[in-house]
Amino acid sequence: MKNLEALENQKAPSPETVPAFRYEPRASDREHIRELVAATGHFSPAEFDIAVELVEERLAKGPASGYEFVFLDDGDALIAYACYGEIPCTVGSYDLYWIAVDPARQGQGLGRLVMREVERLVHERGGRRLYADTSGSAQYAATRSFYERFGFTEEARLRDFYAVGDDKVVFGKAV
C-alpha cells in the first residue's frame, strides 16, 4: 500500500489552533476517510476502498483488527488521520498504513502532528521499528521526501512491484 502525506513547507501550528487527537473510529469515519483520501488527488478508487476497509475492520473487530488510528477533527470535519498497527508475527515492528491531510488544511503542520503522535504511541507500546511503503514513481516524490524529513530511510526497493516501472520503496525508522 502506498502512503501519502503531500504537504510541503510545514510550519508549527499556533497553539490556539491545535485540535485534540481522537483514537476511536466512528461509523462516520468510513465516509470521511473516503472523502479525505479522494480529496488528496493522489489515490485510485481501489486505494480509497482499502483505506475504508481498514476502518471498517477496526469498527467490526476493535483492537483485534490490528489497526490503530489517530484522527484530527475540526468540528464535524475530519482534517487529518493516520492508520498504523503492529505487523503480525513480529516483535515490535509497526506499519504506517496511511497518513493523509485534507488538502485545504495542508501547510499547517498537521501531518507532522499526526506523525509524531503515531511515533509516540508506537514507542509507548514497545514498538522498535516503524515502516512505511510507498511508490518509487515521480508522482510520489513528495511523499518520499516527507518520510525522509521524519528520519525514515529507504530500506528496500522491489522493482516493478506496483506495476512495470513502478517500484515499491520500503522506508523504515527506529522509534
Place this chain on the structure above:
Amino acid sequence: MKNLEALENQKAPSPETVPAFRYEPRASDREHIRELVAATGHFSPAEFDIAVELVEERLAKGPASGYEFVFLDDGDALIAYACYGEIPCTVGSYDLYWIAVDPARQGQGLGRLVMREVERLVHERGGRRLYADTSGSAQYAATRSFYERFGFTEEARLRDFYAVGDDKVVFGKAV
C-alpha cells in the same frame, strides 16, 4: 509472514501417486491447515492462527477475500497446500502467503508440485511477479534454499524486522 516448505531431496512423484489438486476450501480445512502447519514444527501458535485466518477469510468472503488456495488431499487427509493472492493495489504482483507439506509426506516432490501449480495459476491470471517473505534466521535456511531452487532471488532484506536479529527476506521471481 514467513513461508515454509522444509522438504529436501525432492524427487518427482511416480505418476500413479499424483493426487488431484483442489482449489475450493472446505470448512474442515481450518482444522486440517492448523494441524499441518503445526506438524511442520517450524511455526508458532500465533502463526497457526494466521494460517487459519486466511482460509476463514476465504470461506467467509469467497474470491473477494483475495486469498487463493491449492490443496492436495490423500483421502480425507490434507497433505500439502499453498495460499497465495494478488497483492492489493498492484498490477500483477502476487504473494505466496503459505506453502506447507505434511512432514510424513515430505521428500515425495509434493512441494514442487504445489509450487508449480501456483506459478501456473498466477501466470494464467496475468500475474508478472510472485513474492515470498521469510526469515533470515538460521532456522529458515532450508526455506530460503527451497525458494532459491525454484528460481526466487533475494530482492530485499529488512534488518531486525521480525525481532532484533531476525531479518525479513523478500524473495521474488518472474512468473
